[in-house]
Amino acid sequence: MTTATAATDLLNADLHCHSQVSDGTLTPEGLAARAAANGVQLWALTDHDEVGGLHRARDAALAVGLNYLTGAEISVTFAGITVHIVGLGFDIDDRALREGLERTRGGREERAREMAASLAQVGIHGAFEGALQYVGNPELISRTHFARHLVATGVCADTSEVFRRFLTEGKPGYVPHRWAKLGDAVRWIVDAGGMAVIAHPGRYAFTPTEEYALFTEFIAHGGQGVEVITGSHNQADYVKYADMAKEFDLYASRGSDFHSPEESHTDLGALPYLPGQLKPVWEGLESRIIRPQ
Template identity: 75%
Template sequence: MNPTLNADLHCHSVVSDGTLTPEELALRAKSQGVQLWALTDHDEIGGQARAAAAAAACGLDYLTGVEISVTFLHQTVHIVGLGFDANNAALAEGLQQTRGGRAQRAQEMADDLARVGIKGCFEGALQYAGNPNLISRTHFARYLVETGICKDTYEVFRKYLTEGKPGFVEHRWAHLKDAVRWITQAGGLAVIAHPARYKFSANEEMALFTEFIGHGGQGVEVVTGSHSAAESVTYAATALEFGLAASRGSDFHSPTESRTELGALPVLPGELTPVWALLEDRITRAPRAASTRA
């Protein structure tokens, strides 16, 4: 399958921490030239039916998607799942367990921010959470921007909500093996998301990839909104070294917040195997207009 396909297999809607609905995202992806799309909300597949229907309505091929938070070596790592059965009960149950504890964590974050004089953050962040069960740092960041504490979300994460800064509360997510198992047993393919974002040593990153593959993981994001050109080259080499398929996704959250627009990424390097080549039978093909002759 064509490695130059304009596939965008990583983005978020209001079902998790994006600002657009699944329907709005489908239309935006189509207008930006995306040919294959996946909605990958955090720890939640509740928007999949809407996304698939919207993609079909606007003539966009679709893969089911999700982004699962896991804890690995005391860091949060994200695993994207693609092409799974969105009605799989074990996957849904696992994600529900992963979402547990977010509200308590959010309250602790708000309490910590209150200690440095920023009050009302829990209630404020909740206004931005389309799904209260998935209240996250992103929702806190939007509140801090809206109230003038910070000028944009990038400033928020420089000053707050990250390790060693006010508002940071560690949360223990799913185990790596569980996330990969939920995805693969539901018929999908597991992908390590934006690997350059993690602060692992070379040995720790080797451990991540080795364990991921050992549990049945098959892909890695090479071209993403989080990677520089040099980092994409690095992880293209990593994909070849480990025999992993390569994925591509903008990690789009919002028209005003995201650094990368849907569908605006460079193509995958040609020597790589794209993840969609392994998922051809799981792609929901949009209806094609009938050809006509003059």
Template identity: 70%
Template sequence: MSFPANADLHCHSVVSDGTLTPEALAERASANGVDLWSLTDHDEVGGQQRALAAARTLGMRYLTGVEISVTFIDTTVHIVGLGFDAEDPRIVQGLADTRDGRGPRARAMSEQLAKVGIEGAYEGALEYVGNPRLISRTHFARFLVESGVCRDTSEVFRRFLTEGKPGFVPHQWAKLGDAVNWITQAGGVAVIAHPARYRFTPNEEYALFSEFKEHGGRGVEVVTGSHSASEAVKYAETAQEFGLLCSRGSDFHSPDESYTDLGALPPLPPHLPTVWSALADRIQ
């Protein structure tokens, strides 16, 4: 396929923790010049057919997508899957199993927040949930902003929802190897999402990339909404070191919350092997 002018392969809809429908996201992406798009909701493929239909209507090319939460060295790491069969029973069941733990975790978070005087957080968070099976910290953050506890969602996470804070409850997600296998067995490519966010030591990060590749992982997000220009350079070099394909995605969630809009990222550094080139036959 010809090189896309603007590929955005990471964003979220109301099917997980975004605030826009798949159709509204498609319209926003198209208006911003995106010509290859993927909806990558957390642990859920329920919006894929809607996203594909909307992309086709708008003349965008489309890759199926998902973002899977995994636990690695006691840290939540996100693995994006692209170009897979969204109806493959192995990935459908694996994602269902992963989602099952979100409800109990959310209730435990609410109990912790109540201990510091914030009552009704679970019920409040549910008001912002498009899919109750995927209630997350982001929904709690929106509730705490709207109820006046914090100015914005960043403050919520700093004060309440990160490790060591009153509302933080750890969750044991899928294993790295399981997530990569679900994606690859369904015909897709597994990609490490926004690696700079994990704050691993150099040795821990090397272990992540090494194990990821051993399981069959093939890509890494180099340019993403949470990476600085220097981090993009760093992970372009990491991709070359490990022989990985490069990807690009805004990680857009909401017009009011996301720092980077759909389609607004800088291009990938030149001459790098891309995920979409490897998935040319899976683009719809």
């Protein structure tokens, strides 16, 4: 296995964030400008199950001198848990990828209405209409939009409190959703010329056996990367998933998972660098990086 040089280890790449096209609060242009101002050298917009903002993101990135990779974050169901797979460096006009993402987005409105009905049972009425006020793309209404509504109406002080009290398994407002299959999501990305990456693996409540199964099945379908440094991980996670990247011979990725200046714990470009002795994803995607002229 090849190892990264010190220079590539220290690249300020941010390859996971969200715009108004899914559940972020900034436009693709606003994110590109913020990334550049924060010293990001390689950037990707990874909206949930959607590539509708990527042409704008590319143009904005190049205008501010940012190297750019296409990206998306696809929701899949594995062992009964929602897992996110980031795709990087793919052809955004690939038909199978676009059709797959469209199918994955399907059902979000029905789920959102069920979430609102559940919240109404505990005295929180009008949540669906309230959440819609925060949605840039109605096809992608999500728990985040409900959370913003609950904060704005004073039900909770912040989004962290929302997810402690509501919208998670066993709490009012939680409704599960059947997403894409892991193999399908990885195949869409790979067949479109990109690299599939397991997003923030430290977030999932898997047993060690289930996590091992996730990694092995992901690799069997053609997955090649894992997020090691991300806004969802702590120091122990950095060490654990750096070791797993080496164990499974996966490329290592880095991304803030930035959604909003007011809500996100980690800003664009503010993460620690990748540890040494890893293969950065950008080495495997060198030919897919779009660079300013």
